[in-house]
Amino acid sequence: MFKMNSRLTLLILGIVSISFSVFSKYSTAFNNDRRIIEQRLATYSQRLLLIRTKMTSSSEWTQNDTDHAEEARKKLGIWPLDEYNVKLLNEVHPRDYVSEKEPYTEYDLIAIGAGAGGLVSSKQSARRGAKSAMISEALAGGDCLNVGCVPSKALIRSARAVSQVRKAGEFGIIIKGEVVVDFPKVMERLRQKRAAIAPADGHSGTESAGTHVYQGRARLTGPNTLEVNGQTLKFKNCILATGGRPFIPNVIPGLKEAPYTTNEELFNLVVLPPRMVILGAGVVALEMAQSFALLGSKVTVINRSSRLFESKAGDPEAAKIIQTELEKDGVTFLSKAKVENVETLVEADNDQHPLPLMKIKVADQTLECECLLIATGRMANVENCGLETGGVEFQIGKGVVVDDYARSISNPNVYAVGDCCAGVPRLTHMSGEMAKLVVQNSLANDDWKLSSLVVPAVAYTEPEFATVGISSEGQAEIEGVKCEVYRAGLEHNDRAILENSNVGFCKIIVKKGSDEILGATIVAERAGEMINEVSLAMKNNIGLYAIGRNIHPYPTTGEAVMGCGIQYINKHLPRFDEN
Numbered sequence: 355m356f357k358m359n360s361r362l363t364l365l366i367l368g369i370v371s372i373s374f375s376v377f378s379k380y381s382t383a384f385n386n387d388r389r390i391i392e393q394r395l396a397t398y399s400q401r402l403l404l405i406r407t408k409m410t411s412s413s414e415w416t417q418n419d420t421d422h423a424e425e426a427r428k429k430l431g432i433w434p435l436d437e438y439n440v441k442l443l444n445e446v447h448p449r450d451y452v453s454e455k456e457p458y459t460e461y462d463l464i465a466i467g468a469g470a471g472g473l474v475s476s477k478q479s480a481r482r483g484a485k486s487a488m489i490s491e492a493l494a495g496g497d498c499l500n501v502g503c504v505p506s507k508a509l510i511r512s513a514r515a516v517s518q519v520r521k522a523g524e525f526g527i528i529i530k531g532e533v534v535v536d537f538p539k540v541m542e543r544l545r546q547k548r549a550a551i552a553p554a555d556g557h558s559g560t561e562s563a564g565t566h567v568y569q570g571r572a573r574l575t576g577p578n579t580l581e582v583n584g585q586t587l588k589f590k591n592c593i594l595a596t597g598g599r600p601f602i603p604n605v606i607p608g609l610k611e612a613p614y615t616t617n618e619e620l621f622n623l624v625v626l627p628p629r630m631v632i633l634g635a636g637v638v639a640l641e642m643a644q645s646f647a648l649l650g651s652k653v654t655v656i657n658r659s660s661r662l663f664e665s666k667a668g669d670p671e672a673a674k675i676i677q678t679e680l681e682k683d684g685v686t687f688l689s690k691a692k693v694e695n696v697e698t699l700v701e702a703d704n705d706q707h708p709l710p711l712m713k714i715k716v717a718d719q720t721l722e723c724e725c726l727l728i729a730t731g732r733m734a735n736v737e738n739c740g741l742e743t744g745g746v747e748f749q750i751g752k753g754v755v756v757d758d759y760a761r762s763i764s765n766p767n768v769y770a771v772g773d774c775c776a777g778v779p780r781l782t783h784m785s786g787e788m789a790k791l792v793v794q795n796s797l798a799n800d801d802w803k804l805s806s807l808v809v810p811a812v813a814y815t816e817p818e819f820a821t822v823g824i825s826s827e828g829q830a831e832i833e834g835v836k837c838e839v840y841r842a843g844l845e846h847n848d849r850a851i852l853e854n855s856n857v858g859f860c861k862i863i864v865k866k867g868s869d870e871i872l873g874a875t876i877v878a879e880r881a882g883e884m885i886n887e888v889s890l891a892m893k894n895n896i897g898l899y900a901i902g903r904n905i906h907p908y909p910t911t912g913e914a915v916m917g918c919g920i921q922y923i924n925k926h927l928p929r930f931d932e933n
């Protein structure tokens with residue numbers, strides 16, 4: 355019976371739209387108001403679809419349905435459609451989704467995009483009483499939940515388990531027999547964890563917060579209007595939160611045609627690639643290189659620079675430690691290397707070849723691999739969003755151009771947050787913080803500045819590599835700042851010694867002649883947790899002296915942060931052998 359209702363609704367929709375087009379074609383008077391009527395019709399169509407959605411079970415993604423599996427793979431880039439991916443999609447991209455809520459004639463805030471930036475700005479504004487909407491084209495949760503932070507950290511955890519098992523002997527634990535990595539199980543765990551986190555970003559939670567959710571692609575149609583699914587929405591403030599995508603170099607012959615992988619497909623793997631070549635040596639490349647090497651792939655990283663983190667003048671000592679530790683886990687680095695061409699030997703298919711085969715020429719070497727991961731940076735999603743029509747200035751690749759309040763420099767009704775924004779760190783917590791900032795600035799008329807943000811960043815390798823602010827002498831030099839560096843090595847940190855992880859250090863950089871903290875680099879097992887103390891100090895103008903006087907529990911790796919402060923204090927205390 356439900357199926358009949360569904361077909362009937364579709365039939366009505368068909369008849370209504372055919373009648374509309376015939377009628378509108380032949381009526382001049384009608385043509386004058388065509389746009390308005392078209393918009394109304396789109397709204398009615400959506401309502402009818404909503405009725406259909408509620409009355410049928412076809413709004414749910416289901417397992418073991420080949421049409422659903424095909425749709426999920428082709429339209430949303432998600433596979434396999436097992437119980438966990440079904441759960442994920444039912445949260446973040448329900449089929450035929452239409453909000454139950456009556457649209458407002460004008461919204462206080464509409465976020466375009468449903469990643470950290472769009473979710474936080476639209477939910478927070480709704481919770482505070484604003485008329486708010488969020489428009490989600492693909493998967494809510496954006497890159498972070500679906501193809502970024504969440505799946506990568508799930509994979510890293512499995513890889514760490516391999517590492518711990520391998521090192522068990524160092525702790526007096528003997529594992530008898532062979533240790534086997536069950537890669538399909540590793541990936542199933544990843545999907546399960548991602549699905550468990552998904553409800554936080556799901557449409558129903560967002561609607562419950564008071565936001566109207568529209569599922570479709572949004573395009574600006576004017577300085578304060580946009581269009582989604584043929585419907586025009588008016589806004590006082592629009593938050594562009596359209597995120598980014600992998601940058602694919604276009605100068606490598608054969609690459610465009612090759613079945614390469616990016617983060618958008620990597621987490622769908624169900625077969626471990628025996629050989630993986632990674633193009634790029636940034637954070638994503640390093641995290642995945644170490645993980646796949648530990649899980650059993652033979653991994654080669656191709657770095658065009660002569661050392662890690664060179665292009666951003668990252669700390670050279672950190673670069674050396676991270677590279678050495680990854681090499682110990684089986685990763686091969688080719689530095690100052692340039693890919694000459696990529697040749698596809700075998701395309702993947704569902705039968706004999708679950709993985710493709712490629713040949714990569716790098717200088718005098720030829721590498722073969724079943725997975726070529728492109729991790730050469732990110733570019734902003736600014737195309738086909740109607741930014742030109744909306745009068746929003748942007749730069750291809752870099753993103754929307756904003757002022758210090760995250761406001762478009764050319765359209766004061768529009769703000770941009772996160773990865774689609776030019777000149778800001780591309781990190782989830784940055785998108786989230788910018789979202790809070792734009793809610794304040796746009797709705798509360800505040801003057802919260804981007805330049806006031808202190809943004810830590812972490813590479814979740816083992817050991818972790820965490821930075822904040824000016825993180826090396828090289829960076830200070832580039833910025834023309836005179837600095838002093840205080841360093842505490844982990845070789846003498848008792849907790850790190852006891853944990854067998856005493857490779858690393860904490861370096862805190864201060865303005866020369868003062869204890870004003872400019873930034874830090876920490877390489878340690880939990881550097882991502884340790885860096886927060888330095889960020890807090892920087893944000894609140896707490897100097898290195900105070901960090902040295904902040905008692906840290908013994909034994910903790912965090913004592914290395916205090917250690918830098920103690921060095922500062924010792925250097926500045928009066929000596930007893932001087933008058």
Ligand SMILES: Cc1cc2nc3c(=O)[nH]c(=O)nc-3n(C[C@H](O)[C@H](O)[C@H](O)COP(=O)(O)OP(=O)(O)OC[C@H]3O[C@@H](n4cnc5c(N)ncnc54)[C@H](O)[C@@H]3O)c2cc1C
Pocket residue numbers: 466467468469470471472489490491492493494495496497498499501502503504506570571572573595596597598617638735738739771772773774780781782783784785
């Ligand atoms: C492999 C990997 C690992 C990462 N790990 C970390 C990590 O550990 N920590 C960290 O802080 N960061 C990490 N990042 C970066 C992080 O994922 C991004 O910085 C973050 O997702 C950006 O959030 P956003 O809201 O700006 O954009 P996105 O998450 O990209 O969301 C943009 C959204 O906009 C939608 N959209 C785009 N155009 C339109 C349109 N016209 N209409 C409607 N909707 C539209 C998209 O469908 C998407 O949902 C990682 C990235 C990758 C690739």
